[in-house]
Amino acid sequence: xxxxxxxxxxxxxxxxxxxxxxxxxxxxxxxxxxxxxxxxxxxxxxxxxxxxxxxxxxxxxxxxxxxxxxxxxxxxxxxxxxxxxxxxxxxxxxxxxxxxxxxxxxxxxxxxxxxxxxxxxxxxxxxxxxxxxxxxxxxxxxxxxxxxxxxxxxxxxxxxxxxxxxxxxxxxxxxxxxxxxxxxxxxxxxxxxxxxxxxxxxxxxxxxxxxxxxxxxxxxxxxxxxxxxxxxx
Numbered sequence: 001x002x003x004x005x006x007x008x009x010x011x012x013x014x015x016x017x018x019x020x021x022x023x024x025x026x027x028x029x030x031x032x033x034x035x036x037x038x039x040x041x042x043x044x045x046x047x048x049x050x051x052x053x054x055x056x057x058x059x060x061x062x063x064x065x066x067x068x069x070x071x072x073x074x075x076x077x078x079x080x081x082x083x084x085x086x087x088x089x090x091x092x093x094x095x096x097x098x099x100x101x102x103x104x105x106x107x108x109x110x111x112x113x114x115x116x117x118x119x120x121x122x123x124x125x126x127x128x129x130x131x132x133x134x135x136x137x138x139x140x141x142x143x144x145x146x147x148x149x150x151x152x153x154x155x156x157x158x159x160x161x162x163x164x165x166x167x168x169x170x171x172x173x174x175x176x177x178x179x180x181x182x183x184x185x186x187x188x189x190x191x192x193x194x195x196x197x198x199x200x201x202x203x204x205x206x207x208x209x210x211x212x213x214x215x216x217x218x219x220x221x222x223x224x225x226x227x228x229x230x231x232x233x
C-alpha cells in the first residue's frame with residue numbers, strides 16, 4: 001500500500017506555516033507507524049524534502065482559487081499520466097489534516113473486487129479527505145477532473161454523481177468503509193460510537209482548539225509526542 005499526500009497551491013509552496021508543519025507531522029507519523037520511505041508518496045507542484053522523503057513533481061496549470069481542494073485530483077490525474085500509479089498497488093490518499101493513529105492492513109479493508117474504498121463525510125454521500133484506490137480508477141479521476149472544471153464541482157460531489165447515476169459503472173466499483181478510516185469533527189460522538197476501534201484515521205485541524213478537544217482522549221500517546229515535537233499541545 002502507498003501512503004499518498006497531495007499538495008498544490010498557486011504560490012508553488014505551502015500556503016501557510018501550519019500546512020508546512022502538518023506535512024512534517026505526516027511524514028514523522030508515517031515513519032513512526034512503520035511505513036517505508038519509498039511507500040510515502042507526496043505529489044506537489046514544488047520541490048519538497050523532509051526526513052528522507054522527497055516530493056514527486058506535478059503541475060496545476062490552471063488552479064481554481066474558489067476550490068483549491070481540486071489540487072488533489074490534479075495531482076492524482078498527473079500521477080496516472082506519468083505512469084506512477086502502478087498495477088497491483090493500493091493507494092491510500094488522505095488530506096494533510098487526516099492523521100493515521102493506528103496501523104492497518106490492506107487485508108482488513110477487504111477491497112478485493114473493488115476499485116475504490118470510500119468513506120462518507122456525514123453531510124455528503126462521500127468524503128474526499130481519505131479514500132483508497134487502485135490503478136483501474138484512471139477513468140474515474142479523469143471524469144472527476146473534468147467535472148470540477150466544467151461544473152464548479154468538487155471531488156465529493158463528483159463521486160456522488162457517479163454513484164447515483166452509475167456512470168462508469170461506479171456502483172459496482174466502490175465499497176463504503178467504516179468511519180474509523182476517516183473520523184471527522186462533524187457528528188463526532190455518533191460516528192465515533194459507530195466506528196471500529198481503535199480509530200485508524202482522525203481527521204481534524206490541530207491548530208483549532210475545539211477540534212483538538214474532541215480528539216484529545218483518543219489520540220495515542222506516541223502520536224501526541226509527535227505533535228509536541230512540532231510545537232502542538
